[in-house]
Amino acid sequence: MIFSEVARVTLRALLGRRRTILMLLLAGIPILVGLLVRANSSGVSDVGPTLDGLVIRIVLPLVALVFGTAALGSELEDGTAVHLLTKPIRRSTIVLAKVAVAGTLTALLLVPSTVIAALLIGRAGVGSEAALAMGVGVLVGSYVYVAVFATLSVLTSRGLIIGLGYALIWEGLLAGVLPGSQAFSVREYVRGIAELLAPSTMDSMGGGAGALYAAVALVAAIVIGSLRLAAYEVRGAE
Amino acid sequence: MSQAAQPIPALQPTPAPPPTGTLVLEHVSRWYGNVVAVNDVTFEIGPGVTGLLGPNGAGKTTILHMLAGLLRPSAGTVLVAGQSAWRNPAVYRSIGLVPEREAVHDFLTGRAFVEMCARLQRLPEPRAAAARAIATVELESAADRPVGTYSKGMRQRVKIAGALVHEPPILLLDEPFNGMDPRQRLHMIALLRSMAAAGRAILFSSHILEEVERLADQVLVIHAGRLAAAGNFREIRRLMTDRPHTFVVRSSDDRRLAAAFMAQPAVFGTQLDDGRLTVQVAEFGGFTRAVATVARDAGVSLFEVAPTDDSLESVFAYLVSRR
Structure with missing residues (x-):
């Protein structure tokens, strides 16, 4: 009951008109690319790498960043979160409900978009297998990214900027250069899960490791976020 | 200035009131980096209306936030209804907080906001409780409009309804009169007085002497983070004119x-x-x-x-x- 109460108000807050339109546009980009590929050829065989560069590298982290930071950080900034924080409810319930709603919204937008794009891009016989693998990868990635970004927005008031830096610089540039950093890259987890389901679509850090790291990151982010929220101090008003 | 510091008069007559309605600060300080916001403040208050009077930036909000468990005291002990407020969500059964700056989601109607507060308090009949609280602040006519359309006085009242929907023994209000017109101010004074008459401990902050004079039974004067004076209003007034x-x-x-x-x-x-x-x-x-x-x-x-x-x-x- 508490969970659904927090979830409901979070959902209403996240579905602001401007944000929703912007996110729908972002989610439409993979489909648009799919249509363009389809119009000019009969599809490609390397569906994984094509979608990886577009969806997993850019669209997924961006949408998750917007929803994740809006669900917690923005409410802490404008003070609406105070009405939740001054109730006799567990702080972990707040974090769980927020991550669940923001993660589900991200997944609802991006899983269909990814699956449709994979089916459009993929050559006959390749597309459906890749679509399933990428769809599941993006589904899991939605929740992991949102949890990480939501917790980041509790830890710092600059969650949006730092999250953007993480996705673009850490994951985009360094993870390719420094092999060890892959363990801290959600993008690599998503690639790993896709590989696990359809080995031909992706060449990653290894599917088992990806799934395991994703689970650990999700739990760790929620635990850290809850602990930090339990000791949250309003920023100086005076 | 060389005279011995007088002890702050006890604000609550003996015997001690029930612990559910008391607010206690014992040698509480709070600093942000090198800036001391609250400096070794000690007081204890019980049922009735207490005014926290001081100029802007004196530390009033910091004190209220520590009492509401939203700031950790750097030193000293803060007790609300006999418990520590910091990292203790259970204390919110006994507290209603009306923050000054903090917003309410614009898209919620007043009623939806108060009902949400009632459900988060796990009240058995949230709708009835919300209706009662809305009636208490006389907001029935606007209750089904989004908060985004409210005037500042109405926002203040809907926040108060949300804070008292679970009928807490303690109510903390930060600058409750800011942005209110004179009529709303009178209504708010009457409302807070009637709630105090029902046995609640009400602590409100203000930087305006006249507001405190009209409403508070007891006054705590805060200046530059220190407790400058405490007592009933007449004593404080005499100190000021003498x-x-x-x-x-x-x-x-x-x-x-x-x-x-x-x-x-x-x-x-x-x-x-x-x-x-x-x-x-x-x-x-x-x-x-x-x-x-x-x-x-x-x-x-x-x-x-x-x-x-x-x-x-x-x-x-x-x-x-x-x-």
Whole structure:
């Protein structure tokens, strides 16, 4: 009951008109690319790498960043979160409900978009297998990214900027250069899960490791976020 | 200034009130980096209305936030209804907080917001409780409109309804009168008084002397993070008017008037410079009563008598300095 109460108000807050339109546009980009590929050829065989560069590298982290930071950080900034924080409810319930709603919204937008794009891009016989693998990868990635970004927005008031830096610089540039950093890259987890389901679509850090790291990151982010929220101090008003 | 610090009078008569409705600060300090916001404050308050009076930036909000468990005290103990408020969500069954700055989601109707508060408090009948709270703040006519369409006074009232929907024994309000018109202010004063009459402990902050005078049974004066005075309003008022004052006087013969003033026991100094006569007096009331007679007896016409430091800021500074 508490969970659904927090979830409901979070959902209403996240579905602001401007944000929703912007996110729908972002989610439409993979489909648009799919249509363009389809119009000019009969599809490609390397569906994984094509979608990886577009969806997993850019669209997924961006949408998750917007929803994740809006669900917690923005409410802490404008003070609406105070009405939740001054109730006799567990702080972990707040974090769980927020991550669940923001993660589900991200997944609802991006899983269909990814699956449709994979089916459009993929050559006959390749597309459906890749679509399933990428769809599941993006589904899991939605929740992991949102949890990480939501917790980041509790830890710092600059969650949006730092999250953007993480996705673009850490994951985009360094993870390719420094092999060890892959363990801290959600993008690599998503690639790993896709590989696990359809080995031909992706060449990653290894599917088992990806799934395991994703689970650990999700739990760790929620635990850290809850602990930090339990000791949250309003920023100086005076 | 050299006199021994007087103990702050106990605000609550013995025997001790039930612990559910009390707020206690024991040697509480709070600092942000090198800045001390609250400095070694000790007080205990019980049922009734208590005003936290002080200029902006004095530390009032910091004190309220510590009582509401939204800030960790850097030193000392904060007890709300006998429990620590920090990292203890259970304490929110006993507290209602009405923050000043914090917003309510614009898209919620007033009723939806108050019902949400009721459900988060796990009340058995959230709708009925919300309806009662909305009636208490007289917001029924606007309850089904989005909060985004509310005036500032209405937002304040819907926040109060949300804070008292679970009928907490303690209500904390940060600058509740800000942005209210005089009519709303009167209504709010009546509302808070009736809630105090029902046995609640109500602590509100304000930087306006008149608001505190009209509403509070007890007053805590805060200045620069320190507790400057505590007691009932009449005592505080007396302390404020009995302090030494400085007046600027213009007259037909300042030199002669200065000599006449020096013969008065209430005056302990006069100064003439740039054609202005400045008079230091020990007590406000005595001097203002005597000044016309003194001038007449000396055969001097008075053009102007003006106190120089009547700002609330200087009053607070004086109260701190005499402790």
